[in-house]
Amino acid sequence: MTVHQHGRYSTPVEDLPSRAVPEAAVGRLAIYLRVLTSMIEQGVTTMSSEELAGAAGVNSATLRKDLSYVGSYGTRGVGYDTAKLVEHIEQLLGLTRHHSVAVVGIGNLGHALANYGGFPDRGFPVTALFDVDEDLVGIPVGGLPVDHVNTIPEVCAEREVTIGVICTPASAAQIVCDLLVAGGVRCILNFAPVMLQVPSDVEVRRVDLAVELQILSFYQARRSPGPRAGAAPVDPVAVIR
Amino acid sequence: MTVHQHGRYSTPVEDLPSRAVPEAAVGRLAIYLRVLTSMIEQGVTTMSSEELAGAAGVNSATLRKDLSYVGSYGTRGVGYDTAKLVEHIEQLLGLTRHHSVAVVGIGNLGHALANYGGFPDRGFPVTALFDVDEDLVGIPVGGLPVDHVNTIPEVCAEREVTIGVICTPASAAQIVCDLLVAGGVRCILNFAPVMLQVPSDVEVRRVDLAVELQILSFYQARRSPGPRAGAAPVDPVAVIR
DNA sequence: TGATGTGAACTTTTTCACAGCT
DNA sequence: AGCTGTGAAAAAGTTCACATCA
Structure with missing residues (x-):
């Protein structure tokens, strides 16, 4: 099976929902969302682009441009209403819908992910677990019983899984990937150290x-002379507790 | 500009500050390295830029340009000697030296990482584990006893840790990060959902x-009409075993 | 007044295309 | 004949700077 290459045709305006959001901006929007959520918890109702950008570690112009893809929801001279902004970013990222997640490969990592239960920031319920190991099948992990990988296509279709997370060894990853795709899964998060080959309508994040x-x-290698920073410039170390 | 290697390629390999390697290229070089290693295991001794690029999922021109940062080690009309290329990429990425790794936060994920033992692709031995939980301190995980986070600066300095991996909850991540930095750690891999604040000489990967x-x-949201791909276009599903 | 929203300038990255070796 | 290595073009992404508006 071949990789990517989506034939773009002469139609210059293929406007879907809103303006095309640059790849890079999408990732940052997810970060703004987190910062905003955390600020809202602290009672912050308004933030300027400068403040939000600082907290997210980006330039304020970049932030404003990113937000412009979402729409114009700021108030000049004031800033952004945190709650409103969260709402619009969630809308853009498609977080108003739930995304059913399947975890394949219940080893160390898969176990860890299965135990997150609702997955970070809810909205991503784990609804299926798979492994090759017959001894694991049926055993509940994080409250959900493990199914056999051979049942991936049926189970994923049945439970309407939208995101597949691959935590198998490299050697099994491609086969598992194919099974997920056969089950209708179009979004894959791949923890296995291989480049997966997928049809062009499947999105893979590695x-x-x-x-x-x-x-x-x-970066360590091409740092100054010493292999490590010299003796620790010890901080007034706060005791964690 | 660059030190062009005229004559033979036996020029002093000691010139670390070779051409500045673009950020994006570094990540891809790590991928080429993996593909090459796997091909070598299969007995492949030569690959063209086209083949290697295909396997890595990038354009062949991009690949050749990336490799040009490493140096000119291909043979026109033939391709690249896989073994030789691996050697040079490893050199560039600083993989000839070992990088002692510390894992902080022995929860689900930390546990999983600690159990990898030697960490992916060896060369990254885990030499320290830390947690706040007093009950965990002293318990061996993956063969290495857990130390208390308060001892991070001393232990990291002592064991010459170069890479710190943060697997704590978001709330503890910044403090842990400060402790690692105090311990002389200049490279941090952060799994906690926060933007860490670090001195400019510290490199953080999130x-x-x-x-x-x-x-x-x-990407799922702005896909065609249906929320999920229709019925599974079932593959001639291979049985995993 | 003060901060957004955005065209224009700039920087980085990717891709093209072909000269130059083997 | 074929494939690398690289200048030059194109595309993508970032930052500037300022008109604009609450």
Whole structure:
């Protein structure tokens, strides 16, 4: 099976819902959402682009441009209404709908994910668990019984799974991926260290520990002279408790 | 500009500050490395840019440009010697040195990471585990006893930890981060859903489950009409075993 | 007055296309 | 004949700077 290459045709205006949101902006919007949620909990009702950008670690112009993809919901001279903004970002990210999640591969990581239960920031209920190991099948993990991977297509279709999370060893990832796709799953979060081949209408996000560590290694390598920072410039270390 | 390697390629390999490698290229190089390693295991000794790019899911021109940051180690009309290329990429990414890793927060995820033992693709030995929970302190997880977070600065300095992995709840992440920095750790992999504030000489990589799910949600939302793909276009499903 | 929203400038990244080796 | 390596073009993304409006 071949990868990507979505044939864009001469039709210049293929406007779906709103303006096309740049790839990079989508990720940042998710971050603004988190910052906003946390600020709202602290009773903050209004924030300027400067404040929000600072908390999210981006330039304020970038933030304003990102928000402009969502629409114009700020007030000049004042800032953004936190609650209103959250609402609109959630709308844009499609978080008003629930996304049923299946976790495949109940090893260390899969176990950890299954135990999150509702998954970070609710809205992503885990409704199916799969593993190859016959001994695991039927055993409840985080309150949900494990099914056999062979049943992925039926179970995913039946439970209307929209997001599949692959936590299997690399060797099984592609097959599992194919099974998820056969089950109608079009969004995949892949923790296995392989590049998955999928049809062009399937979106894959990769979370790759090895790659992250190697990137850190790169920056460490081309840091000043010493391999490690010298002796710790010890902080007035607060005691955690 | 760059030190062009005229004559033979046996120039002093010591010139660390080679051409500035673009951020984006570093991540891809880590992927090429993995693909190459896996191909070598299958006995492949030579690959063209087209083949390698295909396997890594990138454009072949992008791949060649990325490899040009590493140096010119291909053979025109032939391709790249897989073994040689691996060697040079590892060199560039600083993988010839070991990077001692500390995992902080031995919950579900921390547990999973600690149990990887040597961490993906070896070269990243886990040498310290930390948690706030006094009951966990001293208990070995994956063969290594857990230390208390208060001892992070000393232990990290002592064991020469270069990479800190934060798996704590969001509320503890910043404090833990400060402790790691105090311990001389300059590379941090953050799994907690917060934006960490660090000195400019500290490199932070974020792995954010919630953000990944929300990005998938976004693409799902602006997909065709139906919320899910229709009935499964069932594959000739291979039985996993 | 003060902060948004956005065209324009700038920077980075990707892709093209082809000269130059093997 | 074929594939790399790279300048140059194109695209994507970021930042500036300011008109605009509550």
